[in-house]
Amino acid sequence: MTGDDTGEADGTRETASDAATADDAGADPAGSAVPQWDAVFWDIGGVILDVDSVKRGHRRYVEYLVDEYDLDVPVDEAVDAWRTAVGEHFRERDGTEFRSARDGYAKAIDAIVGEAVPEDEWLPRFREVTGETLEPNPGAREALAELAEMDVHVGVISDVDTAEGRHILGAFDVREYFDSVTTSEEVGRTKPDPAMFESALGAAGVPAERSLMIGDRYRHDAEGAAAVGMSAIAYGADDGEAVDYRVTDLREVPAIVRRGRVPRNDLLL
Structure with a gap:
């Protein structure tokens, strides 16, 4: 090179x-x-x-959230909430302005859990769980x-x-x-x-x-x-x-x- x-x-x-x-x-x-x-x-x-491996990883992480926070919500419904929150995050950007995926994930987590979760709590586990599926x-x-x-x-x-x-x-x-x-x-x-x-x-x-x-x-x-x-x-x-x-x-x-x-x-x- x-x-x-x-x-x-x-x-x-x-x-x-x-x-x-x-x-x-x-x-x-x-x-x-x-x-x-x-x-x-x-x-x-x-x-x-x-990208399909990314989707699998996100679903697995949502499953973790539902279990970890003992949420009374079906996993499929929580996955839909994840996709909606992340999608809205990116749709709100102005033209080609950069918007952080990490910020979008934080919004999705807060929406599913129902409260703000500090980044130092969710990010390490997010990378661990999604990293198991990435290909x-x-x-x-x-x-x-x-x-x-x-x-x-x-x-x-x-x-x-x-x-x-x-x-x-x-x-x-x-x-x-x-x-x-x-x-x-x-x-x-x-x-x-x-x-x-x-x-x-x-x-x-x-x-x-x-x-x-x-x-x-x-x-x-x-x-x-x-x-x-x-x-x-x-x-x-x-x-x-x-x-x-x-x-x-x-x-x-x-x-x-x-x-x-x-x-x-x-x-x-």
């Missing part, structure tokens, strides 16, 4: 299988060298992190380990609380593979705000046109990246003009990086 289907006949520029069959030397048909990528940025939730998406570790051996900056651009993002990367034993981590808490904004991508590019010291963004949400990740001149790899995201590559397996990402920066128009099938 340095200092959230396939693309056939769906309007997508190129699939990872196309990239994998390209000349590993990175030369175009005319024999001239293809410019290489300088950086690959990853989203956490939906890309590195399996990375298939192939994330392998792809990151492979990228770490390549001459490319590996970074994070994610709408997470800083401590939580680093906690997840550490729990999955992938923190060492990253050269930089840019979070919404640090920037004060969420994707697709240009500030998120520009902050990450500035921290990495790489130009947008030589950088890739891997995301699972079209508007936030693909369009947000394209707006500042980056290229996008869609992993579970909708298709659209901002998508340059699609992968269904994260282990396909290194092949895209090795292929080099094929001009956007040349990627059209």
